[in-house]
Amino acid sequence: MKGRYIQVPSKDGTFAAYLTASVDGSGPGIVLCQEIFGVNAAMRAVADHLAEEGYTVLVPDLFWRQEPGVELGYEQEDFARAFALYKDFNENLGVDDIQASLTHLRGLPECSGDALGVVGYCLGGKLAYLAACRLPEVACAVAYYGVGIENALGELEGLRGRLVLHIPELDDFCPPPAREAIVQALARLPRTEAYVYPGVGHAFARPAGAHYDKPSALLAHERSIATLRRVLGPDYNLSALWEEHIRHEFDTRDVPATMATMVDQPYVNHIPTMTGGVGSKDLSRFYRYHFIHNNPADMRLTPISRTVGASQVVDEFIMSFTHDREIDWLLPGVAPTGKYVEIPMLGVVKFRGPKLYHEHIYWDQASVLVQVGLLDPAGLPVAGVDTARKLLDESLPSNTLMPSWPTSEGKPIV
Known part of the structure; x- marks a missing residue:
């Protein structure tokens, strides 16, 4: 763990968030949205990796209203607890917490530049998508295997920034009809990209996860960084x-x-x-x-x-x-x-x-x-x-x- 935990104020109270600063000391800001397992070691590793790429990353505890400090692994009992938290999670309040996180991040000395981004995985992928569609301050959003996006395609009317979706071909949470609806919806819009990764399932990009697929994860990361660089910077020679x-x-x-x-x-x-x-x-x-x-x-x-x-x-x-x-x-x-x-x-x-x-x-x-x-x-x-x-x-x-x-x-x- 290279970063530290800070407190983020919101209209409903304060919540914890993991902050890791850019390798340059300050850099463009990204809010990283968690999986259903909380702000665990895997999410902190993703944040630290993005910090090495030049970004200052804030990972808010989006389960704070239900159970602050949730940090689960990937055993059977962890999955049961994670799905219970997910079932009771309020997405609208989650987007509110992302907005509070963006506001707080922009004010930190480790954050430079006006443009902000949101990146998310699983539950966080859906929230990154919703944040891109609802929050005008989101200049760029990247969503990995967001669950339920096909049920919120009408939200695309509010999209102002750039949006990238990474979709596994064999994602049990996004069957082929849902995937096709998402891909077709994005194909009609400028500044959007939807990539389908053949032969891989949900969580293909989770570090050290059971479903990790290195070639697909590396390709997705390259595409993500290309988009983030284009919109947010930083511009390295x-x-x-x-x-x-x-x-x-x-x-x-x-x-x-x-x-x-x-x-x-x-x-x-x-x-x-x-x-x-x-x-x-x-x-x-x-x-x-x-x-x-x-x-x-x-x-x-x-x-x-x-x-x-x-x-x-x-x-x-x-x-x-x-x-x-x-x-x-x-x-x-x-x-x-x-x-x-x-x-x-x-x-x-x-x-x-x-x-x-x-x-x-x-x-x-x-x-x-x-x-x-x-x-x-x-x-x-x-x-x-x-x-x-x-x-x-x-x-x-x-x-x-x-x-x-x-x-x-x-x-x-x-």
């Missing part, structure tokens, strides 16, 4: 942040400075060789002993293209070097061959706020092995340095590895 990281990796070759550009628990995965590290300790060890001081002196990166998104950078480049030493991360266990190597590479670089979270680096290892003489390309659908040269010069011949290519010469094209 990810390209400059990435350049600073690269500078320390390849120019200054400074391990502490490299790690300082990253989150507390980052990871790096060089996909073809599965080298890198997970967590600060192992990644620091990897950088110090197997990467930064392990690269050839003439190693050079030639940029080809760069795509910058809301929270990630995708770099296309050519890496070139002389294989004059054993390169643990690229050719582990291979003695120096003295060969000059050129490799097309792709890096997918994810950020959390202003800090680098992970790197996924891809390349064609067969091309590398051909160039250092460890793989004979004869009779195999692999190439060597030509893969890099064709990336730089698209006019070089295509389909040279396809024996069947000449057979289509002159055939009609329809």
